[in-house]
Amino acid sequence: MQEKEVTIYDLAERLNISATTVSRGLQDHPAINIKTKKRIFDLAAEMGYRSNKFASNLRRQKTNTIGVIVPRLNSLFMSSVLSGIERSVNNAGYNLIISQSFEKESKEKTNAKTMFNNRVDALIVSLSSDTADFSHFDPFLKKNIPIIFFDRTTEAMNSTTVVIDNFKAGYLATEHLITQGCREILHITGNIDRNVYADRLKGYKKALLDHQIDFREDLFISNDLSEGAMHDALIAHVIKRKQLPDGLFVTNDSAAAFALTILKGAGLRIPEDIAVVGFNNDLISRVTEPPITTINYPGNEMGERIARILIDHLDGDGNPDLNSQIVLNTDLIIRASSIRKKTYE
Amino acid sequence: MQEKEVTIYDLAERLNISATTVSRGLQDHPAINIKTKKRIFDLAAEMGYRSNKFASNLRRQKTNTIGVIVPRLNSLFMSSVLSGIERSVNNAGYNLIISQSFEKESKEKTNAKTMFNNRVDALIVSLSSDTADFSHFDPFLKKNIPIIFFDRTTEAMNSTTVVIDNFKAGYLATEHLITQGCREILHITGNIDRNVYADRLKGYKKALLDHQIDFREDLFISNDLSEGAMHDALIAHVIKRKQLPDGLFVTNDSAAAFALTILKGAGLRIPEDIAVVGFNNDLISRVTEPPITTINYPGNEMGERIARILIDHLDGDGNPDLNSQIVLNTDLIIRASSIRKKTYE
DNA sequence: TATATTATTGCAACCGATTGTAATTTTTAA
DNA sequence: TTAAAAATTACAATCGGTTGCAATAATATA
Structure with a gap:
């Protein structure tokens, strides 16, 4: 019953070309002939191929996933921010993992560890109300994983922050x-x-x-x-x-x-x-x-702003000046x- | 600056044992001598080792991730449910990927595709208000990936549903x-x-x-x-x-x-x-x-109930009778x- | 002491995609 | 017609764990 997963090797075999070409074709690599690409895409669709993200992540050392840790989800403000983040980030091909700290430092630490182990490419955080120690973010800094704080921020770490005035x-x-x-x-x-x-x-x-x-x-x-x-x-x-x-x-x-x-x-x-x-x-x-x-409190705008900063950074050449302070207006x-x-x- | 990632091979080399033993040791495999395990764990901690989930997922064909698609996050009810799910699921070693359909079938379909490509081990869904076509869930069924619907359910697919009366x-x-x-x-x-x-x-x-x-x-x-x-x-x-x-x-x-x-x-x-x-x-x-x-509307209870059903299924021998109708009480x-x-x- | 059990550990293949470099084919220039 | 340049494609190593099975070591039994 369980259908066998289709891999690029299956595609390669059927098309009588190498897996390399299939891989590059699927990525729209310029070196691949356009006709070959078409054959690849057509067969991929026909056979129900789906890329294996783990193999890809493993090889590329990148997950295309962004982690979000917020105190709680149940406010209009928070869900507006998330909505804004999600929209922008999705368009750029990233996924979101969202978790709640429920305003507790201990849960925030656990969440951070999970995000770290899941190797998120970036982390977006609004601090829990009682977080006083920030050591759980150190591993990210050590690995140069960008962190953006919004709303509930801290000056203890010099990362980018997005806040209102x-x-x-x-x-x-x-x-x-x-x-x-x-x-x-x-x-x-x-x-x-x-x-x-x-x-x-x-x-x-x-x-x-x-x-x-x-x-x-x-x-x-x-x-x-x-x-x-x-x-x-x-x-x-x-x-x-x-x-x-x-x-x-x-x-x-x-x-x-x-x-x-x-x-x-x-x-x-x-x-x-x-x-x-x-x-x-x-x-x-x-x-x-x-x-x-x-x-x-313009949550959506804030979310989109956050997403844009991150994506520019991740997709760009990773210039390291990721510690600006952005202040949005309010009424x-x-x-x-x-x-x-x-x-x- | 970027610290090199520690692998089981690094641990193995330092301990003069094979990577196999390290891997098994880290998993608390019964065949590994308890002293060896201790040496492994100690060194792992010392060197700041973290498991690479991608390599693991790739090999095991399992992600330990559960996807959740809900219409919106911004209601007390929804966040209670999620809170319940998250707590239970975390304890069992699973992660959550949460996404919102914003009440639109098209977004729900996109989300489902993302979840599928991320190879979630299971999917939890509360349907968007205008979802009339359910074909986006077919791929999950074909691959025997369990789906649980809660609150906004459908009888069009015979999966497990959790609802109130x-x-x-x-x-x-x-x-x-x-x-x-x-x-x-x-x-x-x-x-x-x-x-x-x-x-x-x-x-x-x-x-x-x-x-x-x-x-x-x-x-x-x-x-x-x-x-x-x-x-x-x-x-x-x-x-x-x-x-x-x-x-x-x-x-x-x-x-x-x-x-x-x-x-x-x-x-x-x-x-x-x-x-x-x-x-x-x-x-x-x-x-x-x-x-x-x-x-x-007992959101927390509902969330925990959902999580329990899924975990029992995933961690158990995957008995396929995953289509019961659970009705919670209300006042x-x-x-x-x-x-x-x-x-x- | 020799043999059978049981406990530990390791070899090597494998998961599926990516990528530097080399090889081959096609196109262009001479 | 042939050498040079450009366009395509492929080889093979690599990412980091996992696991069936074989090998070795330790302990028990005869």
Whole structure:
């Protein structure tokens, strides 16, 4: 039942030419006569030939595979990025192996090892929130396998990074809240060892500074952004203590949506009591009541950008200057969760 | 700079034994003396040896890779399933290649071809919504490569399928609305050539029947569940025509959330005017106002189940009875979007 | 001590494609 | 018509493990 696999030797035998010629013919090598190529392709199609990637990889020491390690797949942002990467990379003849770290350094290390053993030609990484040690990427560097970090990056390794301007985004979000009359703006974000959160925080602080508002430690919370964490943060630290801020800037839309729900559950009005701004422009930010003001995060564009850089590098002559810092632009998307002043006042 | 790759021949030479013994030693072959094994492992670690999967795959004609094709990654349900699959499959020493069809048959076909050429040991598929032709799976069948369909399945190929009881789920959702006093229940779902939507529709119809409510064609809409489609469906067909239903059962939570937002935007009260039930128990169903009653879809469990079946098959003696139909249980999760009667009435 | 068992290890072919170099054929130039 | 140049094609080694079978070493049995 199991059909025998067709090899270039089978094709060669049937065509009375050498396997070499078949191999070159299939690769459209210029040295092969066009008529011969046609005969090869025709027979290959007829016999249902498929190239054996392992033999090819083994010989060429290249896999045409790119590994991706991300914290999680389940956000609109992440799947947009992946979508962008996949499209570009596929067109260039590469495959993707995708894995999730589930925000854990240990899983990220395991994934990296797997990618390494699978001999990916390049690695694309968005770091897990608690990754502090980067030694799992050393093997790639040693073998000159390019790594690109995006979104959650690090300066600890000087690879290429692709990010948005998180500082600006944090600034815009905060300034918007200030413009809307907020003076006590709570900022809830992730592990500030991560660039994205650190930079947003810097933007937040700068906006406060520029508007003569003092930064207050008690208006800054760093947690894992889970529903439970948001609940604890808002209920225990804010609501029960009657330290009601008048603005809330949360570092992602899911967490912002949790926050919104929790605050409403506590009887607060959004945006009248507390104006809320999220981050990412995930679907979820548009279906809450009120919909959430957020930062647009151009995932697709980011993905395509990443792919292009890698492909140019891999298909080019591998020039080693693969450590540029690419910063994409972002915008603020204003929705009802933060509008407290008429624009035509 | 580029470090030379260490092979079993390097190890063999250093240990003064044959490559054969090294190979067997690394595989923990019983014929190899335990002391020899230790020497091999120690040296391997010291020299930074890594197995070359291509050479191994080439020789063994097996890749230890499992392919996954899904419509999209960006739903809590899908990423739960993948998470479940990945965990189990990783433990058993397999890798995953994941790709998205973006709900398009053409992309699904391309993905399938890629998987085939990458010689995955098995394929896991949730069909794109418009896949009507299944010939892209034929090559797998011919080569006895197992395929498991989950969620979006087909009976056109007799492979193993893993699904939830969509009929029951549809029934429960509908009956719940009826219990809440709804009599004109609009059902919006996807392409009913797909089992999931067809079965939910059957459940919907049966529930109506059991409660002496006639099925009305005008209370059934099949579309692509996008925001635009929901908008068109609700605005054009329902609201403008003043055919106000009193219940709405939407086949996934994102679409239900869109619907909720659109209806509220049109001035309708949920659940007083229209009670709403979604499907999947995605995060989004919990943050709308009101939160949406939905069907719990145990993604993780489904993923682990799929992985177990495959691994048992692959690691076992490949007994060919790989065409069972597995149906997982589901529940209704009641939230405010559908509660119109006090439970203690 | 001789012989039979059992435990270890190694030889050599093989998986299927790729590629430097050489050989052959075809085309062009003299 | 013949030598030189260009176009095609083929030989054979190579990539790095894997595995059937033979060979050798160690241990047990008579």
